[in-house]
Amino acid sequence: MRLLSRRLGGRRGFTLVFIFALLGMVLCAGRSRAGENQTNLQLDVVINSVPARTIGSFVRFDDGRIGGTLEELESLGLQPGPSHRPGEIIALDDIPTLRYRYEERTQRIFIAVDEAGRKPQLFDAGGSSGNLPKARADPGAVLNYDLLSSTSNAATPRLIGLGNTSLLLDARAFSPYGTAEQSAIVRTGPQQPAQATRLNSSFQYSDPGRMISYVAGDTINGGLAWSRPVRIGGLQAQRDFTLRPDLITAPLATIGGSAAVPSTVDVYVNNIKTFSQDVASGPFSVNNVPLISGAGTTQLVVRDSAGHEIQTSAPFYATSSLLAPGLSSWSVEGGLPRLSYGSSSDVYVGSPVGSATLRRGIYDGLTAEAHVEGGAGVINGGIGGTFRTGTIGVAAVALAGSGSGTNRGLQSYASYETRLFGVSISASSQHTLGTYDDLASATAKLQNIVTLNGGLQNLNGLFNYLPGSISSLSNSFAYVTGIYGSARAPVALDRITFSAPMPFDPRASLSASLVGLRDDAGNRSNIVTASYSRSLPYNASIFSTVFHDFGTKKNTGIFAGLSIPFGDSASITTGVSSGRTGTTGSVDAVKSLGPEPGSYGWRVHDSEGASSYREATASYRSSYGTIQAGASQAGAGSVGSLELRGSITTMGGGVFLSNWIDDSFAVVATGVPDVEVLSENRRAGVTDSRGMLLIPTLRSYQKNKIAIDPTNLPVDDEAATTHDIVAPADRAGSLIRFDVRKETTAALVTFIGPDNRVLPAGAVGHMTGGVEFVVGYDGQAYIKGLSSLNEAEIEFADARCRATFAFIPRPGEQVRIPGVVCQ
The missing domain is CATH 3.10.20.410 (PapC, N-terminal domain)
Structure with missing residues (x-):
């Protein structure tokens, strides 16, 4: 043992000596090079x-x-x-x-x-991202309304009487801390008291930097193509890519090449130029080439100064169902299931549920996904993935399992989309085995308790709650009839669709689809549909569709028609349809209502044959809202209707009437009336008597250029800036203030020399108070901050002179002081 220890010690010593010698050689070499x-x-x-x-x-x-x-x-x-x-x-x-x-x-x-x-020289064809202005949500509120009233004679010889009236309300209040939303519908009718039905109540806060939205209140849980979402009242956090509209979430192409001499590189996608860049000689790479969804071809053209070209092409298949590598989309939520939304039986059930969903890009051609949910006596989870099959298509597969008491079940899902020989093909198949349950079917069982127990507890007349002690009895009841008769996922759902242009007629296209459905109750539907369309001269077109159901309800139908446009937004469509109830011919003439104030629209419809129906409507859009009036007749009965649709907005101390505001808006405040305001270089209107204007159609989280035209300002008014770039938050507004103020201490002064000639343009002057000015053409200079008596010193061409002049302000006028001698 001692001998072995000595040998090991000798080897260790030799190793240390070798390492120190090597380090010394390296250090000496470094000193030699440094020296x-x-x-x-x-x-x-x-x-x-x-x-x-x-x-x-x-x-x-x-x-x-x-x-x-x-x-x-x-x-x-x-x-x-x-x-x-x-x-x-x-x-x-x-x-x-x-x-x-x-x-x-x-x-x-x-x-x-x-x-x-x-x-390699690197270029980004996707443009710069992350340069959006910070999203703004200034304090304010919006109340959208849609009032619809109808009258009818109910197919009797009586005079037209009062029918039904409904009022849809969508209110939201917002601030930098989030948006609170409440919607409801109020209905009333003959001999029927007004009844209010609450729709959605929620508070949402969005974090654009992290791309996360938080919701408290009514929401819909997240899901995937193979899961079924449900309504809940609770909490939700989710990745929200709409907070970053500049971010492209799908994988993008990268193409490259080499230039022997300085050249210009052009990138084409399906023969459309999407990028151009001058490159130096040597290798280069173009990243983030934007692609069009579906199959296509990219083309790279390298052209030198002599006009010599080198072209290379490559096929691709792009889809938004794939995520870029490292990018994740997710959703987590929990709360109480909500049943019978929008009806008088609307109720929250005291049986908490929760779910979580995740999608993540693994690499360009693979996105993994998972979903799990539980509550109401069921637990369900599954995994899947979407992957690209070379350059011809995209496939997706998933497998989910569930457990509910002693019941077990599985669900499989597969889909594929491709384009081969000019034919676009999309197919999917979903099948269940055993007793497969999810939150959609489990919460549908709870509807029985609402119907059979009457165990609702009413809170303030708007919120109905079913205690968990009652909802736990749901398993002892069978499914109710109606839409809840087959609430479980379909036992089999198979779909395939084909579409392609006609090979002998490029103006014509043909599509066909087959849908096979078998629900948990044993009902079958096997529907085959075929459609044909062809464009004609003058933008006219013909179309036809035929379908047949080979399943339980065997039915066949056909529809064919001709559409002829006239003008910019009007068209006439004629058609004939035939089915189990007979044959009907129809004529429809429509002029679409434009988005700008002052536009109008109308519609005239007539159907004759197996069923007769006639209708005429007219609509007008103003700056304060939209009005539509109409009348219809079916058989011997007739109905008249009147609809008012718009919004009431408050922000910045003003109240505004406008059209329905779906997204974001801005309030422009100038403090001066009759100032023209531009949105994206288009006229948006003029400020009112308070100097304010509402612009109801902005794009949330995107750049919106707002400007004012200073030519309408009074001559003694001055704007610190005439344009602004704003990015309002989702469903919120921004207050844009243009600092227009009175300038009553300014004048246009004309300077002349002792020889009575105007001073040259470009001369620089200073007032005694320190204000600097420049002399322009004709010896004129615009000078601010004047007092009753003023002294200026002006330098030009190695010369210097002094001038003294008086000033008297005249509000509402441009003060001009001519002939001031500088000597």
Whole structure:
């Protein structure tokens, strides 16, 4: 043992001596290199016989070798290798793929290097992202309303009497801390008291930086193509890509090549130019090429100054169902299930449920996904993935399982979409095995308790609650009839769709689909549909559709028609349909209502045959809302209707009437009436008597350019700025203030010299108070901050003079002071 220890100790000592010797050699070599004399050179660079058009910083060692820092060589497009440190001086002789020649007389260096030694030039075809202005939500509130009233004679000879009236209300209040929303519908009718039905109550806060939205209140849980969402009242947090509209979530293409000489690179996607860039000689790469969904071809064109072109093409298949690598989409929520939404039986059930969903891009061609949910006596979970099959299509597969008491079940899902030989094909198949349950079917069982127990507890007349002690009895009741008769996921749901242009007629297209459905109650539907359409001269078109159901309800139908547009937004459509109830012919003439105030629209419809129906409506959109009136007749009965739709908005101390506000808006405040306001360089209106204007159609979380036209301002008014870029938050508003103020201490002064000639343009002057001004044409200068008596000193062409003048303000007028002598 002692002998072995000595031997090991000897080996260890030898190893340490060797390591120290090696370190010493390295340090000595480093000192030797550091001690070499170096001469700094600034050289004109020529790479592969092409001038780089730049001056490079190099050093020359005593032995004649030339080198440069890692950063300098990379800036010249060279790639020394990965084993070098920042700031290190690298001898060009040590780069295996590089040769050079130094021409001392002309102070140039000629470098020859192959493609492996060149650093690719990187370009981004997707444009810059993350440069959006910070989203704003100034305090305010919006009340959208839609009032619909109808009258009818109910197919009797009586005079038209009062029918039903409904009022849809959508209110929201917002601030930088979030948006509170409440919607409801109020109904009334003959001999029927007014009844209010609450729809949604929620509070939402969004974090654009992290792309996360938080919701408290009514919401719908997240899901995937193979899951079924449900309504709940509770809490939700989710990834929200709409907070970053500049972010492209799908994987984008990267294409590249090499230019022998400085050239122009053009990128085409399906023969449409999407990117152009001048490149230096050497390799290059274009990242984030935006693609069109579906199959297509990218083309790269490299063109030099002599017009020589090199073209390369590559097929692709793009889809929004894939996520870019490293990008995640998720949703987590929990709360009480909500049943019978929008009806008088609307109720929250005291049986908490929760769910979580995740999708993540693994790499360009694969996105993984998972979903889990539980509560109301069921637990369900599954995993899946979406993957690209080369350049011809995208496939998705998933498998989910459930457990509910002693019941177990599985659900499989598969889909594929592709485009082959000009034919677009989309297919999907979903099947269940055993007793498969999810939150949708489990909460549908709870509807029995609402119907059979009458155990609702009413809170303030708007919120109905069913205690959990009652809801736990749901398993002892069978499914109720109606829409809840087959609440479980379909036992089988298979779909396939084909669409393609006609090979012998490029103006015509044909599509066909097959849907096979078998629900949990044993009902079957096997529906085949085929459609044909063809464009005609003058933008007219013909179309036809035929379907047949081979399932339980066997039915066949056909519809064919002709559409002829006239004008910019009007069209006439005629058609004939035939089905189990008979044959009906129809004529429909429509003029669409435009989005701008002052537009109008109308519709006239007539159907005759197996069923007769006639209708006529007219609508008008103003700056304060939209009105629509109509009348219809079916058989011997007739109905008249009147609809008013708009919004009431308050912000910045003002109240505004406008059209329905779906998204974001802005209130412009100038403090001056009759100022023209522009939105994206289009006229949005003029300010009212308070100097305010509501712009109801902005894009949330995107750049919106708002400007005012200063030509309508009074001559003594001055705006600090005439435009602003704003990005309102979702369903919120921004208050844009243009600082328009009175300028009553300014005048347009004309300066002349002792010879009675105007001073030259460009002369610079200073007031005694320190205000600087510049003399323009005709000796005129616009000067602010004037007092009753003023003194100015002006310099021009190596000369200097002084001038004194009086000033008397005249509100509402441009004060002009002519003939001020400067001497």
